[in-house]
Amino acid sequence: MATTSSTRAALDARPRPVAPTVGRGWAIVGAAAGLLGIVGIQASLRIDAAYDERYAGDAGRITDRLGDFVPQLLTLHLAMTGAAVLLLIFAAGLRRRLQGQAPAVSLLPDIAAGGLLLTSVAALMGAAFSTEVIFGLESDDAPLDPEFAAVVGHWVGTVPWLWVGAGVTGVAVAVAALRHAAAPRWIGWLAAVLGGVTLLVGLSPLQYLAGFTGPVLVLVLGLGFTFGDRRPSPTD
Template sequence: MSAVVNSSTVPVSTASRRWAATGVASAIGSLASVFLSMSLSPEYIPGSVITSEAIDAGLMAERPSMIAFHIVTLASAGLLMVFAAGLHRRLTSALPSASLVPLIAFSGLLLVVAAQMLGTGLDTEFLFGIGDSAINLPSDIGFYSHWIATIPWLWFGGGVAALAVGAARRHGGVSGWLGITSTILGALTLLLAISPLQYMAAGPGALWLLIAAIGFSAESRTQPGSRC
């Protein structure tokens, strides 16, 4: 009697290029989101006074960038959800069943997703309400300018996720170089996130995501039977 091979029984430890590739795209999107939000912020000149009218006029001239910021940031959030799910599966398959590392990494990235979603939450209100005092008070535009230049940059959860991936190295869950890199960038991201300069955590956080996603993507190329 011949044995029947079930094609669905591919070991879950095999990494997928596709879930890892979403992390690369999300990292690029996160960096683009930071750049776009910075371009929408007023220029700070020592000794000058920035008025609500100046911010309002600046945003009115940057509507295409506002739309791009909204789309890129939310696209990054959606892609990061897929990467988070793939990372959870990847770590679960490689670590002891009682390990909390996969769930911690997954939860940390979901916090970044939430920050990016909240960071775009006021876009519609101001995209269509710029210059209309019936919708927005002059003082509101200054708040919005600070909002988009801070909230989407909050990568505290990304730092936690990176440290979790670094911890997986002790059990052989990830390669040595990726574990060390994750620990270093995760610690830097977390230190910035818990400091008053918390928005700066987006830099090393997104860099870690890019490196980790490329690492997992390259790893999958050496493993047969890769699936989504």
């Protein structure tokens, strides 16, 4: 009898997956943020005015070349500013979701949300000069300064790629899921892989490679919490 009681107590002490106590709209928003991030990165890839060897060192020619990328600049602006706003909602929802199972003193929910907030700022700053360049290229009354245009050509090819914060979120979600059962384990493993890669490359001199994996991580997390965050069965 004593053995049975001690075994039951040990089982009761194990962390158990918990059912979501709130709606999943925040997770859908997160998936949308990841998708917009992917769109923004693809737009940035196509804006090569500052990187084409034919225009290197010639601010005037770089400015003229940027005029060919107005649709991509507009796409970058809309996608990145949209992602920046949606990431705020996703951060709040993810924090509340993890708090439902993580230990009361755990920093993991705050760290996960903080990584998304950092990513939101980077996404917003990535589109900071896009509209000024667009209007400057289209205006005859206030022509765009070539040196400024050359800087923006580099800006839109670098700042939108700073998704290291998403890597921090991925690692925090992985620990919360795998150690505290705060999310399905498959989400935890995916977050560990994608979040770990994003964090490592984001911290390295190859930091802009985080732009390839970071938006995918956010998309996967959003979809995972939308469709895969099942309610636990009585045997879990």
